[in-house]
Amino acid sequence: MTTSHGRTAAIPSAQDWARGITIKQPHAAYSLTQIKTIENRPQPWSWRGWLLLHAGLSLDRPALRLPVIARTIRGHELPMGAVVGVARLTGCHQDPDGSPPCTERAQSGAWHLELTDVRALALPIPARGQPGPWQPTTDLLAQVRQQLPDLRP
Numbered sequence: 001m002t003t004s005h006g007r008t009a010a011i012p013s014a015q016d017w018a019r020g021i022t023i024k025q026p027h028a029a030y031s032l033t034q035i036k037t038i039e040n041r042p043q044p045w046s047w048r049g050w051l052l053l054h055a056g057l058s059l060d061r062p063a064l065r066l067p068v069i070a071r072t073i074r075g076h077e078l079p080m081g082a083v084v085g086v087a088r089l090t091g092c093h094q095d096p097d098g099s100p101p102c103t104e105r106a107q108s109g110a111w112h113l114e115l116t117d118v119r120a121l122a123l124p125i126p127a128r129g130q131p132g133p134w135q136p137t138t139d140l141l142a143q144v145r146q147q148l149p150d151l152r153p
Contacts, residue, residue, distance in 0.1 A: 017153035019089075020052040020136050021113075022129030025078040026063055028055035030105075032085045032120040033072050038103050040110035045092045045133060050151065051115070052136050052144060053085040054129035068104060082124035083136075083144060086151060087115040121147050 023031060023039060030036045031053055057080050063069050091114035095102055106112055125143045127136075136144075145151050 018050045018052060018136055018141055019047060019133040020054050020083070020127075020129055020140075021089075021133060022054045022056040022131065024058045024060045024063075025055050025080055026069055026073050027060060028053055028084055029073045029076045029078055030069050031087065031115065032076075032118060034118045035068075035072055036103075036105055037115055038106055038112040039115060040105075040107040041092075041113055042110065043132075044094075044111045045089065045113060047133055048089055048091070049153070051087050051089050051133075052083045052127075052140070053087055053118075054127060055080050055082055055084050055124070056129055057081050079124040081128070082126045083121065083140065084124050085118060085120040086144065086148065087119070088117040090114050090116050119148055119151075123147065 021039065027036070027039075031039065055078070059078070059080065093102070093112055093114070094110070095106060095108065095112070101108065102112060121144065125140065127140055
């Protein structure tokens, strides 16, 4: 980023504007299609901003047989243990008791992370994830920005 004085301004550190989220496959691949707009979590998240979408090392085999997922991810690779894309986390909610789910894949009683502006990486970046929101390293964020140079806080 260049300032009005022609100097390069530092991008804020990853701790300020990006987090990571680990998602089992095939849910990570399904999220990249922009059809799945929420991610179910057991606890609410107050943080908002860019999320690195990390495909964990676990495979949810029963989900592969769900028609909506199977049909949507057909032909897609299912990399594991890698950052596969980014999304903006814009909100977090729970559906009111007795109301219909907010989306087809929303789980009753779960907190729903609202994902927008999803962008897939052309090349998955091997990385370690962890449960809950995690802070990416500066190096990992730099690798993501090599593929998505317009990614900004």
